[in-house]
Amino acid sequence: MRSMEERKAVARRFGDLVTRLARERGIAVESGAGGRQELARKLDINVSMVSRALDGDVLPQIWQFARWAKVLNYPLRNLMVESGVIAAEDWPEDGTPVVPSVTSPSQPLTPEAAADAWQITNPIIRRGLIASIENALAMQAEENGQSGVNGGAAARG
Template sequence: MRSMDTTPPGDTPAERFGALVRRLAEEAGYDLTPRAGGRKQLAIDTGMSTSAIGRMLDGQTLPTPSVYESIAKVLGVDVRTLLVEGGVISSDSWPEGAYWAVRSVTEQPQLSPEAAVAAWGITDPRIRQMLLNSIEQAIRLQHETDTGLGTASSGRP
């Protein structure tokens, strides 16, 4: 019952998110007026159903987490902007610039062992060196396996 809800109208996360996506979609060229085809095209472009797009744009529901990235990509914003400005998370949850290297799995650049250790927050010099040595050894072994050098030295066929 809405009368028992202390959240002002238009101030729920779903409503804020829907309003943001609506604005961004219109700015991106989607015509969201009834029967214009914009909702259907947005659904196709994001991989969502037309009904899910409608519920999201109307502020009734938030999308499933698996589609935030595709929504952001289609609308030309980063996921952080989408989640923070849409009111899904606070800016304290994901401070600006804190995770600059976060990308989709398919867009990950080659990560150096040093960058991996730093990203994991390993600061103790002994632990860092142990982990770096292990990573470098694993990379060497994988290279030997990939090039066929590892089978002869291991004695396995």
């Protein structure tokens, strides 16, 4: 798990990278120039979150990284690796991203391990994430013709 200082450094690297990319694409992201509002509209998030990300104060939600990459016309892998969100070895150039190893490779990833890997520590957010994953597993098991409870538990390991 990363320290608070490491998380802040990653947020600053992300902010520096997306600021550079936006400027290279002709988006004036200086405060009051209108580019932050443009990005907020394209990203479908509020301008305050855009400003905080550009300033290196916060990282986007995990599901928002793909939007940033698309809006900035930049490969998602490069965005995440160059900013330090994910290590290059965790997303090989010719492969798909992997969640950092938090369980035995032979064991399926559990909802709890996913929350740990994504550094979700707020108890309310964590419970919501785990419940959502468990619900999705049960729904998938039901769709696959398995018992929702047993199928979900089997899928979780």
